Amino acid sequence: MNFRFFSQDLGIDLGTANTLIYSKNKGIILDEPSVIAMDESTHQVLATGHEAKEMLGRAPKHIRVVRPLQDGVISDFVMTQTMLKEYLNKAVAQRSAFTQIRVVVGVPSGVTEVEKRAVEEVIRQMGAKDVYILDEPMAAAIGSGLDVDAANGCMVADVGGGTSDIAIIALGGIVESTSLRFAGDKMDEAIVAYMRKNFNLLIGEKTAEEIKKTVGCVFPDEETENISMEARGRDIISGLPKTINVTSSDIMNALEEPIGTLIEGIKTTLEKAPPELAADIVNNGLVLTGGGSLLRGLDRLINYSTGMHVTVAENALEAVAEGTGKSLGSIEGVKRHAYRNRKY
Known part of the structure; x- marks a missing residue:
């Protein structure tokens, strides 16, 4: 046979x-x-x-x-x-x-x-x-079309649900990397905590994720100033259902800590990089992948904080899977x- x-x-x-x-x-x-x-x-x-x-x-x-x-x-x-x-x-x-x-x-x-x-x-x-x-950062770099085998270094930050992975890659390997347990889930938790503290409103993580996607913003501009949505949950004091209006400014305040941790991780990775590779990153910039990279204004905030040119990959959500x-x-x-x- x-x-x-x-x-x-x-x-x-x-x-x-x-x-x-x-x-x-x-x-x-x-x-x-x-x-x-x-x-x-x-x-x-x-x-x-x-x-x-x-x-x-x-x-x-x-x-x-x-x-x-x-x-x-x-x-x-x-x-x-x-x-x-x-x-x-x-x-x-x-x-x-x-x-x-x-x-x-x-x-x-x-x-x-x-x-x-x-x-x-x-x-x-x-x-x-x-x-x-x-x-994941290597997979994200391959998936977003970066030349990972070149001597010229490239930098990628994959902001996922559970982790944010930042890496500087050259000659087919990761030269420096930082993995943070601060990503999409921590952002949702920060929104839940903010709503509880400032509005006495108890919401679930699914609602927090919806708020993040709808009005989430980390860098102010004219387009995002007036974005708002209704958030529904339980009033902590009365125990009854309650609806409030949430704005992009509220979410900007709520996400200050997790986003600050991400930017510090990017700076730390850059500080550990050899001088020649750091010079390459100045020329090539940083590529963002993962669902968290789609947060409004994240690329501009990183650019403002580090001076680097920052781009969001076109296939940000699928970059790791396509890279593998x-x-x-x-x-x-x-x-x-x-x-x-x-x-x-």
């Missing part, structure tokens, strides 16, 4: 907020929130992705709704494995016993070797033949750029 083996290359951005899967031939084939809902009495998966996210803060006691990744790392191994299995089954519907899968996974640059092995183990248990772990997938175009390039556990 003549068996024919099929090879499939996938890139996975295993993010705190969203999981994206990139196929070498089809582009982004899955983009879902990193959320899973399970019935605790039957241990049956009820929903994943967008459907599960809608359940956050609304589910009855017997339904457990989980974000299995926190601050860029796996906090619930079993749930992450179950969620990934669901996503891979959706994305690779025609997989057979004779399909050989090669996977590159993007992870934050600050995760430990143990955490990297945990991610690799999850993917291997899905049946992948080869698994490579690529630092594109890196598979050259397997030698993958081995050079990626971490691989040598015991396999």
Whole structure:
């Protein structure tokens, strides 16, 4: 009998907020929130992705709704494995016993070797033949079209849901990097705390995220001065439902601390860079990727604070996933750029 083996290359951005899967031939084939809902009495998966996210803060006691990744790392191994299995089954519907899968996974640059092995183990248990772990800033740089193999240095800041990863890259490697556990989730928490302190209004993180996307702003200008929206929650004093009007100025004040931490991280990374590379960054500027980079005025605020030219990547949301997938175009390039556990 003549068996024919099929090879499939996938890139996975295993993010705190969203999981994206990139196929070498089809582009982004899955983009879902990193959320899973399970019935605790039957241990049956009820929903994943967008459907599960809608359940956050609304589910009855017997339904457990989980974000299995926190601050860029796996906090619930079993749930992450179950969620990934669901996503891979959706994305690779025609997989057979004779399909050989090669996977590159993007992870934050600050995760430990143990955490990297945990991610690799999850993917291997899905049946992948080869698994490579690529630092997210490297993947983001490749995905946004930067020449990471050139001697001329480039700088990228990937502002995700759980982590902000800042890196200076040259000659195919990360020269200096900083990984901060201050990103989209911390911004949401800051908005929740601000609303509680200043308006006596208790809101959930889902509402905070909606406020951030609708009126979020970190650098004042004429366009954002008059942006406002209604925010609904519970009055802390009376315990009754309450609606207030939130403006972009309110959110600017709320986000002062997390955005300040991000800018300090960028400055710290620059301070650690060799002088020649620092000179390259002055010429080439900084590229922003990740969902957090879409926050109004973030590029202008970084430019104002550092003097660097700052651009937001056109594919900011998909840059890491596309970078992991594109890196598979050259397997030698993958081995050079990626971490691989040598015991396999």
